[in-house]
Amino acid sequence: MTATGHDASERVELAISGMTCASCANRIERKLNKLDGVTASVNYATEKASVRFPAGTAVGDLVSVVRAAGYDAAPPRPESAGADVPEDAETEQLRLRVVVAAALGVPVVVLSMVPALQYPTWQWLALALSSVVVWVCGWPIHRAAAVNLRHGSSTMDTLVSMGVLVAYLWSVWALVFGEAGAVGMRHEFSVVPRQSTTGDVYLEVAVGVTVFLLLGRWLEARSKRRAGAALRALLALGAKDVAVLRDGREERVPVERLRVGDPFVVRPGERIAADGRVDEGTSAVDRSVVTGESVPEEVGPGDAVVGGTVNVGGRLVVVATGVGADTQLSRMAALVERAQEGKAEVQRLADRISAVFVPVVVVLAALTLGGWLLAGRSLEFAVIAAVAVLVIACPCALGLATPTALLVGTGRGAQLGVLVKGPEVLESTRRIDTVVLDKTGTVTEGRMRLVDVVLADGVRRVDLLRAAGAVENASEHPIASAIVRGAGAEVGELPAVSDFASTEGLGVSGLVDGRAVLVGRPRLLGQRGVELPPRLADAVGEAERAGRTVVAVSLDGVASGLLAVADAVRPSSAAAVRRLRELGLHPVLLTGDNATVARAVAAEVGIDAEDVIAGVLPTEKVDAVRRLQERGRVVAVVGDGVNDAPALAAADLGIAMGTGADVAIEAGDLTLVRGDLVAAVDAIRLARRTLAIIRGNLFWAFAYNVAGLPLAAAGLLNPVLAGAAMAFSSVFVVSNSLRLRSFRPTNG
Template identity: 75%
Template sequence: MTGATVNAGGRLLVRATRVGSDTRLARMARLVEDAQNGKARIQRLADRISGVFVPVVIALAVGTLGYWLGTGGGAGAAFTAAVAVLIIACPCALGLATPTALMVGTGRGAQLGILIKGPEVLESTRRVDTVVLDKTGTVTEGAMTLVGVHLADGEDETEVLRLAGALEHASEHPIARAVARGAAERVGELPAVEDFAGLEGLGVQGVVDGHAVLVGRPALLAEWSQHLPADLEEALTAAQAAGRTAVAVGWDGRARAVLTVADTVKPTSAEAIRRLRALGLRPVLLTGDNESVARSVAAEVGIDEVIAGVLPADKVDVVKRLQSEGRSVAMVGDGVNDAAALAQADLGLAMGTGTDAAIEASDLTLVRGDLRVAADAIRLSRRTLATIRGNLFWAFAYNVAALPLAALGLLNPMIAGAAMAFSSVFVVGNSLRLRGFR
């Protein structure tokens, strides 16, 4: 059930897993609110400058008053010039420069499904030059399908699917879900599993109907002396060459089959890669799949650099290595095993369709599962930062340029007040241009 669902008839029993402040909508609202209330590094610099600028202006106003009185200009002219200095230098526009741009930028981002966690994220988007993309669920749909069953001599397909499907049904991995779903569709109800264990980066093991079953990489079966016969090795190689993922199945001391699953590339991924390149970013495909599968997907979307065969725990090491090479790294992912890498990256972008752990560890959350939004997020963040910089520049330049005129008595306090107000209007208007971001 989703929001605004109407029960037209009958009885509806609903269990709320999260309510109030724990709901995803409430968390998204908090992210936007925190971003709007924070301060970017450039704003903190402006605050420090203002801490010096204000005393200097007060001293200048006092000096102007003394100068005009000392030169016989008269008390009226002296006070007029001093007041004009104070009015024209009033740093209202400085105070509005950052919050208005942040308010409009983050609000527009929320409309587009982009949640910016804080203003410091804006600085990171300007520096990044490399974007690491997790393959499954980010570049691809992440919803794999069982497309082939290759049996060793004398094996029964129904029995292989029944035992392998039962074991994989206990796992949350996308490949495991594909095998379990395909097995259930072909053989019906799956038996129960005992002593289930997930082996990170290798596969799963457990007891099904009294059989010690292994499903995963050939290396997992090899650890139990269940080596693939020549025909299954050939099927495994052929599947990998075709860009598919193959998992081996074995039990009771023998390798029994190779199952192949395929994951389709999202139709928008190729365009997203082009947009990221246009932003000056170098895309890198990161995956735990074998080199052949990774290269096939990379070629389809236009990525040249591929890092394959990476265990979940090693993803953060890949990000560290790229950073040690002098790159500023953005990471896009959606799974629990991406959380550490997202936190380590200079800029972490999590797909909102992914896990809570990934979302919490990221700097930007992309509500939709469309990779093009990642390019939009970086572009919007850079545009917002550029708007803040423009606001601060014109606010300072305006004040500094008008101060000599006020000190020389060439600026009436009434005109100075109107000009000061106009500078604030200019800053707000410049920030509102972000509403037109597409």
């Protein structure tokens, strides 16, 4: 159990046991929310309550409220990882009840349905077997109904318990006091309630409904467990121990003892124990668990690594920068869990319906009983029709429709590097029609890169790069860093420079291998009396029109070439823009850069020139978003920097690149862990798919009741079939949600 301070309030998460349907969750939620200053959200699918309460309130008081409502609350148990996790004790006990109920109940149903097997006293054997099924296997149902009755409320257990007990007690009365106990009594199974008054028994109804309900609950519990497998796998990805370097020696310690600043060793095949920065060694790191990317990333000294990822190459020494709850993996898991606490608008509607659903069904069953009696039908027919109404009306599917889809969808998103903040985000993705893309760090890579080299006549490329790279290596300017990286990649180790000098804002100079080297803006060369030949001068104009920054190089006082640097467009950006259009979205490029550069980038990725908004300050980005909204657009913003945070917050949907600033991530509704714009396409696709599954679940849950209740009330449905349909509805909803596990990324 964890509680965190926030605006003079605290938050705790409680595991709730004893819930059997959505009505239970709604009831606990209402009880908790009646406390002063308490805001609670109870999730039936995850069986957890997220409660925010005033500082100073005892957590024990919250637990007491839950227990007073007839349920139990405790800190959530740590779960094992993976989809094939062992069943917990509660699920195992439920499985045992199903096995015993089926073993004893099937003979009862078969005897009741097949007259040829009905030996003279078969009904008394059926009563004995039914009694065990109803009172032993089905005891949790009746106990929950009694607890609800004691607290003046009703749930699905109330309906089922009433239906089962009415069928069972009617049969006992018919056997003991009526004609049904006579030797040689016969009757056949009928799809509709039987209309005779000769004292038939309905033990197959009591048994069948109990077996189907228990079976449905067991399958539901298994499916819900599978639905949460992705989150459990995410939570369990961290290393259990770590080899910490102390005085040059490795010491294996539990990962909980690792501290920020500790150096630790990661061997090939091991998981990286914490977020950190590589101090020694080079290797390839498989980051698929946090980004969904299948290709390992090469890392070396100075590169950041993420805890939970796998070292697939050489030995690394990493200095920890984030441990425990401060790791990216832990924050991802927290975001995924937090996303499952809220409720989408469609689920809030379902909750309001299920809150009054059970009392309405009880009234409807009473009206069915009275209506058939007034119509002149037998008491037996009227009672069994009322039982069918009680049994088929199950609010369980309504309660599972949203939480299970959200559980599977957010878990699958985490596997693909897409984090959803809450269910309301899903509804936002359906409405958006415009996507505003920040340029720097979103459409582009966010750092300058050497993209072109133009040589004067007679100059070798390797000589130009070697000299320019050596001089720029002594500078810390971003443009200099881009030239050094590009030159180093082509010529290898750069020579030393002497007599280095820097002219602020214009360029640098120095001696390399005895040659005078000048690197800077063409204007600097002009000031030093170095003229660019016509071909190089024309190349300067072309590069600047393309949005590139041009650096001129002179060797021994002679113009020798040009180096063009630019913030390179991400390789996937053009494909991402095309796919956004395929989703029916209108892309807009937004940047603080000048219009020339912005239009060049837009043209490269396929955004129309009229959809470029350039030269805007961070506060003006918000104004640009609002102007689009005033024109009737529903706007999503994709950004990564501190300057994007206000626009992300102002948008109808904020999508933050996880490679960016923490403030941008906090302001976003969706977070993309990997720095790839195609991930935004996957995020929108997954969110829309999850919402479609939720709506499909709710449609079938409502349709099932809309179709089933009139049939039952009209006396056209045997309670056994009603019980089967009721159990199937919940299993169907969970199984439908599990389809999200097969969601594939766009580039997968």
